[in-house]
Amino acid sequence: MKAESPHSNYQPLNSEEGRWFHRLRNFIMGINVFLMAFAVSGLVVGFIELDEIDSAIREICSPCQHAHVIYMSSFGALLLLSFLGFVALHTRKRCLRILNTTCLVLVFIPLVFGSVLYVLMSTEHINMQYGWNLVVAERSDDTCKLELQWKCSGWNKLCATHSTIGLIDLKPLEGTEKENIINNLSVVTNTTSYCSGADEICACPICTEDDQKYIDKFDQTCEMVVMGALRSHLIVFLFVSLCVVVLTGAGIVVSVAYPHAEW
Structure with a gap:
């Protein structure tokens, strides 16, 4: 009995369609290879840098607490799916192409979340000032470490x-908010920090004299440094989301529109 060819269920396309799909197949395979390399790079960056970013911002940005998990999960899934997509295209297995397309749609969801988070942070809709003030009031040492870590x-x-003996100077906090923060502070013999030229709510931690000498040399605010780092990493979600959209659309065309075409 003659063995059935693994591609016997495919229907040949005419010459023009065949060339077009051959180019499309090679193009998508190339994108998958690129995404595999890109995902590996993203995972390396995540292991090296994002753990520090997450530890620095988890207390002052509530929506960002799980950013590291989302980041690593998205790139891990992207690595697996891009490999699956490459294998599906190389072996011409229709079931793998459909599975790959379905999974890409699912992976797109956390990437969309990351993109929305990036937009919110870029437009300053996430109020991290309140979180900063709370950390200054409750764990001033942690805030000093953040300032030294980010050089801000x-x-x-x-x-x-x-130099003085007393409480942290919060200017121009007033009323209940100032009382709530001051109630959580201790009297210390150290340096009193205050916001120079402040015209809005702000708070400075009380650090050791040696640490404060270094901090006084910094000329950037922590908002500038932390937000800049977050935006530079979250913008990766926008690029990956675009790639996933391209792959998903191409996968739908290949798997649904021409389900039995040999290309």
Whole structure:
């Protein structure tokens, strides 16, 4: 009995269609190879840098607490799916192409979430000032570590210092908010920090004298540094989302429109 060819269920296309689909197939395979390399790079960056970013912002940005998990999960899934897509195109298995397209649609969901988060942060719809003030009030040491880690001073205003005995100077916090923050602070013999030239709500942590000497040399606010780093990493989601859209659309065309075409 003659063995059935693995491609016997395919229907040949005419010469022009065949060339077009052959080019499309090679193009999508190339995209999958590129996405595999891109996903590996993203995972490496995630292991090296994003753990520090996550630890630095988890307390001051509630929506960002799971950003690292979403980032790593998305790139891990992208690596697996791009490999699956390459195998599906190379072996011409229709079931694998359909599975790959379906999974790409599912992976697109967290990427869309990341894109929305990027837009919200770019337009400053996420208020990280409130989180900063709370961390300053409850865990001033952690805020000092963040300033040293990111080489920044204050949140949206640079902090100045002078030697004194007393509480952290919050200017121009007033009323209940100021009372709530001050109630969580301790009297210390150190340097009192205050926002220089502040014309809006701001807060500065009390750091050790040695740490504060370094912090006083920084000329960037932590808002500038942290938000800049977040935006530079979250913009990757926009690029990956675009690639997933291209792959998903091409997969739908290949798997649905021409389900039995030998290309």
